[in-house]
Amino acid sequence: MKNKANVVIIGGGVVGCSIAYNLAKKGVKDVVLLEKSYLSSGATGRCGAGVRQQWGTKQNCLLASESMHIFEHFEDVLQIKRDIELKQKGYLLLAYSDKELEQFKKNIEVQHSLNIPSILLTPKEAKEIVPDLNIEKLVGAAYCAKDGHANPFQVTLGYAEAAQRLGVEINKFTEVKDIITKNDTVLGVQTNKGFIECKKVVVAAGGWTQNIVKMAGLDLPIYSERHEILVTESVKNVLDPMLMSFSYNIYCQQEPNGSFIMGYGPENEPPSYNMESSWEFLETMSKKATWLLPPLKNIRVIRQWAGLYNISPDRQPIVSQINQLEGLYVACGFSGHGFMLAPAVGILMADIVTGDQLTYNVILDLERFNRGEIIEEPSVV
Amino acid sequence: MDENKVIICRCEDVTLKEIRDAIRKGFTTVEEIKRVTRSGMGPCQGKTCGLLIAKEISQMTGKPMEEIELQSIRPPYGGITFEEVTKGTVMENDK
Numbered sequence: 001m002k003n004k005a006n007v008v009i010i011g012g013g014v015v016g017c018s019i020a021y022n023l024a025k026k027g028v029k030d031v032v033l034l035e036k037s038y039l040s041s042g043a044t045g046r047c048g049a050g051v052r053q054q055w056g057t058k059q060n061c062l063l064a065s066e067s068m069h070i071f072e073h074f075e076d077v078l079q080i081k082r083d084i085e086l087k088q089k090g091y092l093l094l095a096y097s098d099k100e101l102e103q104f105k106k107n108i109e110v111q112h113s114l115n116i117p118s119i120l121l122t123p124k125e126a127k128e129i130v131p132d133l134n135i136e137k138l139v140g141a142a143y144c145a146k147d148g149h150a151n152p153f154q155v156t157l158g159y160a161e162a163a164q165r166l167g168v169e170i171n172k173f174t175e176v177k178d179i180i181t182k183n184d185t186v187l188g189v190q191t192n193k194g195f196i197e198c199k200k201v202v203v204a205a206g207g208w209t210q211n212i213v214k215m216a217g218l219d220l221p222i223y224s225e226r227h228e229i230l231v232t233e234s235v236k237n238v239l240d241p242m243l244m245s246f247s248y249n250i251y252c253q254q255e256p257n258g259s260f261i262m263g264y265g266p267e268n269e270p271p272s273y274n275m276e277s278s279w280e281f282l283e284t285m286s287k288k289a290t291w292l293l294p295p296l297k298n299i300r301v302i303r304q305w306a307g308l309y310n311i312s313p314d315r316q317p318i319v320s321q322i323n324q325l326e327g328l329y330v331a332c333g334f335s336g337h338g339f340m341l342a343p344a345v346g347i348l349m350a351d352i353v354t355g356d357q358l359t360y361n362v363i364l365d366l367e368r369f370n371r372g373e374i375i376e377e378p379s380v381v
Numbered sequence: 382m383d384e385n386k387v388i389i390c391r392c393e394d395v396t397l398k399e400i401r402d403a404i405r406k407g408f409t410t411v412e413e414i415k416r417v418t419r420s421g422m423g424p425c426q427g428k429t430c431g432l433l434i435a436k437e438i439s440q441m442t443g444k445p446m447e448e449i450e451l452q453s454i455r456p457p458y459g460g461i462t463f464e465e466v467t468k469g470t471v472m473e474n475d476k
Contacts, residue, residue, distance in 0.1 A: 038413045045416060153416040233424050233460060257419070277456050286466035297467075300460035302424050305453075 001171050001191075005032040005198040007353060008189050010176050010212055011205035012037075013044035014152060014339050015331050017159035017170075018346025019202055019353075021078070024166035026350050031168045032196060033160075034189070036175040040156040043206040044339055046275075046307025048229060048251055048261055050242050051340040052091040052147040053116045056107045056378040059362040060316060060337075061114050063344040066360065070343035071150050078162040084154045087256050090241035091147035092126060093379075095140045100247055103378055104142040111144070118144040132238060132295050147242065149253060152339050159346070179216040179328070186216075186327030200353060202329040207273065207308030209332035216325055221369055222312050222333045223271040227263060228281040230304035232296075234258035243292065244381060250288050251381050260299065262289055265336075265381045275306045309336045313369055315377040317341060319348050320366040329353055330366070335380055389437075390430040392423020400434055404441045411435055411452045424460050427452050 006028055009016045012035025020033045035041070051071055053064040070077050074084050095101040104120065111118045121143050123135040129143065160170055171193070178190040179201060188197040203212045207224035235258050242253035252262035262285060282304055290297045312318055312333025322328040331349050334341065344360060351358045363373060387397040395418045403414045411427075411434050414420055420434060421427025435449045 038408075038410060038416075040416065041412070157417070231422075279456075282457065282466055286463040290463045290467060297464040298462055300424070300462050301457060301466070302460050303422075303426060303455045304457070305455050 001174070001193055001196070002030065002032055002169055003194060003196055004030065005196050006030045007032070007200045007202060008196055008198045009033045009202045009204060010189070011035065011042075011203065011209075012039040012160070012170065012172065013042050013204065013206050014040065014156045014159065014342040015206075015334070015345055016202075016204040017156050017163060018342045019204055019331060019349045020168045020170070021159045021163040021166070022346040022350035023353060024163050024168050026354055026356075028354065029167065031163070032198075033163070033168060033170045034174045034176055034191060035170070035172050038172050039160055039170070040153050042208070043307045043310070044152050044156055046229065046305060047152055047339045048253070048263055049149050049152055049255065049339070050091070050147075050251065050253060051150050052144065052242065054091055054093060054107065054111060054118050054142060054144050054147060054379065056103070056110065057316065057375055058110050058113070059360075059364070060341070060377055061111050061116060062360055062362060063341045065114055065116050067341055067343040068146065071155070074155070074158060078158055080158055080162050082154055082158045082161070084158060085151040085256050086148065087150075088146050088148040090129070090143055090145045092129060092241040092243050093142040094126070094138060094243065094245040094248065095142070096137055096245065096247045097139060101140045104140070107379060108142060116144060117146055118142055129241060130239060130243065132293050133243070134292055134294060143241070149242065149255060155339070155342070176212060176215070179212070181216055181325060184325055186325060200327045200329065202331065202349060202353060204331040206332070206338070207310045209310060209330060213322070213328070213330060216328060218322060218324060218328075220318070220330065220332065220366070222310055222318065224273055224308040224310050225266070225269050225271055226274045226306050227266060227309050227336065228277060228304060228306040229261065229263035230282065230285055230301050232260040233300045233302050235299055238295070239293070246379060246381060248288070248292070249381060250292060252289060252292065260296065264288060273308065275308065277304045277306055311335045314374040315380050317345060317364050318366055319345055319352065319364040321352060322366060335377070337380070389433050390418070390420035390423065392425050393419040395420040395430070397437070400437050401441065404438055409438055409442050411438070411450065415452050421452050426455070
């Protein structure tokens with residue numbers, strides 16, 4: 001392991017690996033990435049593998065559509081050979097009230113301003129796309145045929161491989177013990193394998209970001225929360241799009257290999273680092289899923305697990321320098337949608353760290369909460 | 382022995398060659414190999430291939446078997462249909 005670096009990135013999930021690649025692509029030398037376990041071992045590898053552009057705020061739409069463009073041309077952009085299992089069979093968002101449908105209409109207007117090809121559908125049209133869908137109580141739906149699925153492990157490994165080719169040093173199973181500072185300036189990172197002297201540290205540690213930043217004596221307005229998920233045995237393909245509802249609270253898609261993967265947002269889940277699976281989740285999930293897609297009832301659940309959402313006050317990411325400490329940066333608070341935004345976030349963070357003009361016109365800095373410029377994202381499960 | 386014809390993970394059709402290639406690329410834990418090759422992600426959840434993969438890792442890296450962690454065991458222990466969960470159907474062994 002190097003004992004001196006220009007930039008140390010803490011976190012080997014998809015966001016950290018994308019940042020590492022984009023810094024190296026900009027010509028930054030001596031970039032070192034640290035991961036306490038294996039790559040994608042945190043939220044990246046535990047997520048629902050969905051990639052969508054149907055967001056409610058303009059900047060989430062922008063980052064999502066720019067990221068989708070990179071997913072679509074992944075091997076060309078990164079100059080690697082790797083199948084990321086991109087499946088663009090759409091996201092079907094279900095509305096169960098007029099109010100929810102109105103919100104979808106507003107969202108679609110924002111999406112259209114960025115050329116995201118989303119449309120509004122009647123329940124009958126929704127059923128044409130998903131014949132097994134129970135359309136009882138359904139008022140309407142929003143649909144974007146270009147949304148879909150990608151494999152989070154393969155995307156992360158793709159970024160890692162491309163970063164390494166450009167000279168980034170990736171250290172797996174290397175745990176950060178402390179961030180050393182002096183006079184409000186970063187001096188280096190202490191790990192269980194030695195000290196790395198560096199002037200810049202980017203923390204992209206998902207659910208553990210606030211703990212890493214705390215090592216430097218600072219607090220962030222984010223917290224972590226358990227979200228559970230399950231997967232079924234592989235069966236023949238019957239469901240093209242990701243099904244999602246914010247009010248009924250569910251997401252469910254069939255992956256390219258034929259497994260269904262699904263989850264819902266927990267109610268009254270306390271902030272924690274708990275990643276245990278619960279019986280309650282399996283039971284509630286089974287009821288929700290079989291009501292929405294009745295033929296699922298005979299399919300076997302084979303595995304359930306959990307991961308951490310890292311939640312910010314406005315449910316939008318924080319991609320920012322930290323003003324109180326020269327040389328410290330964070331990419332966190334993704335609130336459950338870090339995977340699908342990671343390609344664009346990597347580009348954005350590389351701009352911030354190198355002091356270049358931002359590629360995207362977005363406001364994701366930490367100071368927005370002090371300025372009161374909070375526009376909450378309405379479309380989160 | 383043709384390592385292309387030896388199936389290590391029967392649920393996901395992963396060959397010995399694929400396992401060995403992953404280890405050569407530096408994926409030297411059962412958890413990483415699971416994510417790279419899908420070994421252990423099928424209906425049996427690695428009950429068959431887990432030990433075989435651990436043995437390959439041990440042989441190729443020289444790390445003793447007892448130091449190689451198997452993959453996390455996640456619920457439910459055996460496959461269970463959504464209907465069995467929602468209806469509380471009696472499992473076969475309990476009849």
